[in-house]
Amino acid sequence: MSAPAVRPDGAGRCRAIGAALFAGVLLLDQGSKYWILHGFDLPDRGSVPLLPVLNFTMVWNRAITFGMLGGLAGVGRVLFPIVSLLIVALLAVWVARTTRPRVAAALGAIMGGAVGNVIDRLHYGAVVDFIHAHAYGWSWPVFNLADAAIDCGVAVLLFDSLTDRRG
Numbered sequence: 001m002s003a004p005a006v007r008p009d010g011a012g013r014c015r016a017i018g019a020a021l022f023a024g025v026l027l028l029d030q031g032s033k034y035w036i037l038h039g040f041d042l043p044d045r046g047s048v049p050l051l052p053v054l055n056f057t058m059v060w061n062r063a064i065t066f067g068m069l070g071g072l073a074g075v076g077r078v079l080f081p082i083v084s085l086l087i088v089a090l091l092a093v094w095v096a097r098t099t100r101p102r103v104a105a106a107l108g109a110i111m112g113g114a115v116g117n118v119i120d121r122l123h124y125g126a127v128v129d130f131i132h133a134h135a136y137g138w139s140w141p142v143f144n145l146a147d148a149a150i151d152c153g154v155a156v157l158l159f160d161s162l163t164d165r166r167g
Contacts, residue, residue, distance in 0.1 A: 010099035018095035018108035025112025029146040030119060033128040042130055053135040059142040060126035081118045088114050102160055110153035113146035 036042045036056065047057040088111045095107045120127040129147070133140040 011097065014098050014101055014104035015096060017101050018092075018098075018104040018111075021105050021108030022112040022115075025109050025146070025149040026116050029113060029116035029144065029149070032145050033116075033120065033130075036130045037128065047132070053133060055132040055134070056130050057132040057142050059129040060124070061129045061142075062126045081121050084114045084118050088118075100160070102156060106153040106156035106160070108153075109149040109156075113149035113153070116146035116149075117144075 036058075040048075040056065042048070042056055042058045045056075045058070047055050049055050091107050091111050095104050095111075098104050098107070117127045127144065127146075129142040129144050131144060131148075132142045
């Protein structure tokens with residue numbers, strides 16, 4: 001006779017969700033960047049139109065969001081990964097304590113994206129950005145899947161905080 005299956009408690013389930021999103025985002029991010037650099041060879045191609053509103057455009061981002069703090073030069077190569085990993089550690093504590101699947105998923109996505117960009121900074125000295133959305137004279141700054149996961153995760157956390165009506 002086998003032992004009965006044990007269902008994870010709310011926090012255990014949330015840790016699993018957070019870990020799955022972390023791993024999934026990290027793998028998709030790093031896989032897409034590897035393909036862009038070594039399969040598609042975007043650094044040599046510069047910019048390639050895909051749709052009237054979307055290009056692959058090679059950008060080595062040595063700053064943070066929207067080019068902020070780009071003047072830190074070489075200091076940023078060390079400072080940005082350290083700060084990012086400290087934030088990821090704090091978010092991991094939050095994932096370990098939450099019993100809310102939506103929050104755990106959002107945090108996992110943010111952590112996966114942050115670690116993906118840290119890997120770029122440590123390996124290349126800059127973040128690999130390549131997705132360029134534009135239309136009608138408007139152009140969004142070039143980004144990557146890690147950035148999208150971070151933005152979506154933050155949006156989910158904001159939505160959750162505005163819609164949570166418990167206590």
